[in-house]
Amino acid sequence: MNIESLEALALKNLPLLDGKRFKHVSLILYKSTPISIGVNKRKTHPLAAAYKYRFHEVHSELDAWIKVKDRCKDYTLVNFRFGHLNEWRMARPCALCMPWCKELFKEIYYTTRHGMVREV
């Protein structure tokens, strides 16, 4: 996993998050290759309601997962969260996302202030 190139890809998607306080970007990888990118959205989606999100908003993990067509493979989730200077912040999936993420993803990685960590 090349974290630098994944971070560059995540940063490229930040303009989609104009005005957001927390800049979350989720990448879904298949065999180290990004196949889907998601960002936090205010729009609704039936899956967001099914997973009981407040106001049915779509978190970045779900936004990325919605776009995956073949859902039968072993995927890796990589979550980035950026501060206002694009410094890394804690991006561990929230309490609503984590259960289904653990069910669906083979591996989960996320940024913290101190680096990238793997969920165990």
Ligand SMILES: [Zn+2]
């Ligand atoms: Zn979440």
